[in-house]
Amino acid sequence: MPHADSSYIPQGLSKTEFWVHVHDQLTSLLEGQRHWVTNLANASSLIYNALLAYTPHFGDGDRAVNWCGFYIDSPFFPTPRLSTPSPNDPINSNRLLLGPFCGKPACQLINVAPGKARGVCADAYVQRRTVLVHDVEQYPGHIACDGETKSEIVCPLIAKIGGQETVLGVLDLDCLTIAGFDEEDQAGLEKIANLVVNACDW
Numbered sequence: 001m002p003h004a005d006s007s008y009i010p011q012g013l014s015k016t017e018f019w020v021h022v023h024d025q026l027t028s029l030l031e032g033q034r035h036w037v038t039n040l041a042n043a044s045s046l047i048y049n050a051l052l053a054y055t056p057h058f059g060d061g062d063r064a065v066n067w068c069g070f071y072i073d074s075p076f077f078p079t080p081r082l083s084t085p086s087p088n089d090p091i092n093s094n095r096l097l098l099g100p101f102c103g104k105p106a107c108q109l110i111n112v113a114p115g116k117a118r119g120v121c122a123d124a125y126v127q128r129r130t131v132l133v134h135d136v137e138q139y140p141g142h143i144a145c146d147g148e149t150k151s152e153i154v155c156p157l158i159a160k161i162g163g164q165e166t167v168l169g170v171l172d173l174d175c176l177t178i179a180g181f182d183e184e185d186q187a188g189l190e191k192i193a194n195l196v197v198n199a200c201d202w
């Protein structure tokens with residue numbers, strides 16, 4: 001099957017069936033590859049395009065998902081090999097950096113330093129829980145990367161290594177409609193976040 005076809009969505013799926021289908025497709029797509037940049041690139045594309053194909057829930061006009069991607073804790077980014085990092089290199093700082101995504105350009109850095117964390121992604125990262133926002137304008141500290149976004153969901157990426165939990169970053173989705181995401185989407189996305197974490201070397 002051509003890779004692009006993994007985002008094809010059969011007609012008539014319930015929400016639960018939709019998320020199981022996306023999970024299965026992503027499992028196959030990530031097989032045999034463990035680099036997180038590569039896998040997160042394909043994961044963001046698959047989720048984004050699958051949601052847009054899932055009419056009438058997400059694909060129709062102002063109901064559309066308009067962004068899907070990852071912010072990753074800066075120490076997990078590869079160290080440059082051919083150049084000297086600049087003095088303000090973010091690798092050692094308390095920040096999430098923009099990772100692979102689909103959608104329009106977005107903010108590159110999100111501060112998660114104690115006392116300075118702000119926004120939906122930072123809250124999901126710091127509190128280690130999914131944050132489901134029905135109306136972004138009502139969310140204190142929301143960072144507006146796109147003025148057209150109305151609702152958002154952010155799941156933390158949590159790895160269990162040696163019995164200890166480490167938060168690697170977050171999976172973030174935006175939607176053009178108020179209350180675009182619900183608890184069923186949350187359950188589906190949390191399983192996908194778990195799949196992505198375990199499919200990669202960090």
Ligand code: SME
Pocket residue numbers: 067106107110118119120121122141142143144145146152172174
């Ligand atoms: N709205 C997010 C910022 C990232 S963009 O939505 C892509 C936040 O409040 O953290």
